[in-house]
Amino acid sequence: MKSEKSSLLRPSGRSRFKLLWRLRPRRVPIVYHPEVLGSVCARQSRQSFDPYKFKKIRTRLVREKLVSPKHLLHPEPASEEDLLRVHTHTYLARLKNPQVVAQLLHLDYVDLWDNYVLRYFRSMCGGTLLAAEQALATGRVGFHLGGGYHHAFPDRGGGYCLLNDVAVAIRSLFARQWVQRVLIVDLDAHQGDGLLEIFSQDPRVFHFDIHADSWITVEKKEQKCIALSHDTGDEGYLSVLSGELPGVFASFRPELVFYLAGSDPYQKDPLGPLALSEAGLLARDRMVFE
Template identity: 45%
Template structure:
């Protein structure tokens, strides 16, 4: 299987809760476990045409020209050329991982998962909704007709939910902490968890959610948002899921997709553990599960 990654993701975001260095640490960890150059693929930036399938022209122009407007200032990130370029490159990375997964069953993007970005504004550390850009690109190229988003980040994927509302070709599922950011949008299926939900409770809810997805939709691709922030040690979270519980989460999602012969593209999304080593361990666990199940 392939890992999509670029060192250009490592941009300066200043003093910030988002641990941007996790990308390079996971890359180094995979190489230490025997992954070689042939296992990694470099992304290319998404084109304007790709981005306009999801985002408004006014918003994209503000973003590309670094204009601090009502459309861009809600990102909670600096607005710099380096960061905007990295966001557009990461959108291309998710597009590439999704495309590769169609032929190789699974691919992992060591990045992406910017599920809070809306069509016309930034939000929650997210400028470009790479998940939506990837799905719309594959649909426009007639590579797929139907997709599902399985969002297991701690925070609801409000931007993704809004983008695909009332679209029968894309099933959106989010399992998240209910009493946490953001203001919720309506997904096709939302499971809002109580504070301090533990491993077994979490996995029980997830099993139900997966069964509902595959009974109510017939996706040709799953994009799996494998956030590390449901972890009990996350600084922005309030769930009580262990590292082993998150490994079992990954096994459950990916094995269900494999059992049904549905390709799965994986993105990392959030993760804000007090110890960055824990966030990296969670993402590494996701990669190991994918390698075990998909080869």
């Protein structure tokens, strides 16, 4: 009786899909988690990325009245079961060591905050999964103002990425049989090496990746990875994207697309080696959506 009741309250699998479909909102779902890494990263000497960037996007969207705070969806942290679909037991145990976490985030120390950091990354996994569920349930698009931690491997992290939120979301959807074919469009300026490794033997996932040539770390023939020279600007970038992506959609015919809209191809990004303008980034995003 108890399990029946709890399964009604917390539906899973196809029943959750049907429930979400019935309750689907008319507005575009936007997922946002209020926790930021800023509390952990503030005032540390080796910090080289902006831990407040997702919060800044949320603030701008609200200020320009493009979204109301009450309509933002807040994710739950991903469950241990979902994390283990991608990451090893040993690695998840290692992440309980503050020194390991500090090293992966290029911080001087993490000390008391290790649980906070892990909760943040688990929430990023939960957020990407929730955005994907919303996209499927509404038949449209779901945004997550967060995530994109594509350098996390099953047994190790890297490049500020502890848990691979996109991989956790995809494996969770496969486990629930919501989708059979997923396309990853990874347009961060750095190659999504963790994602490529995780899905290298999985024909249900196709990975399309455009990145700067100075960052290639993985070669995968089955996927499409395009390396551009480090100073590529709008014209060169957009002509490659428009020439290659439609063919991938036509041949792979995905049921769901995960788009990693990295902002670091921007010419002024301190970590990005490409040279796109703001207008170029907007044209890139339009091209993917249209």
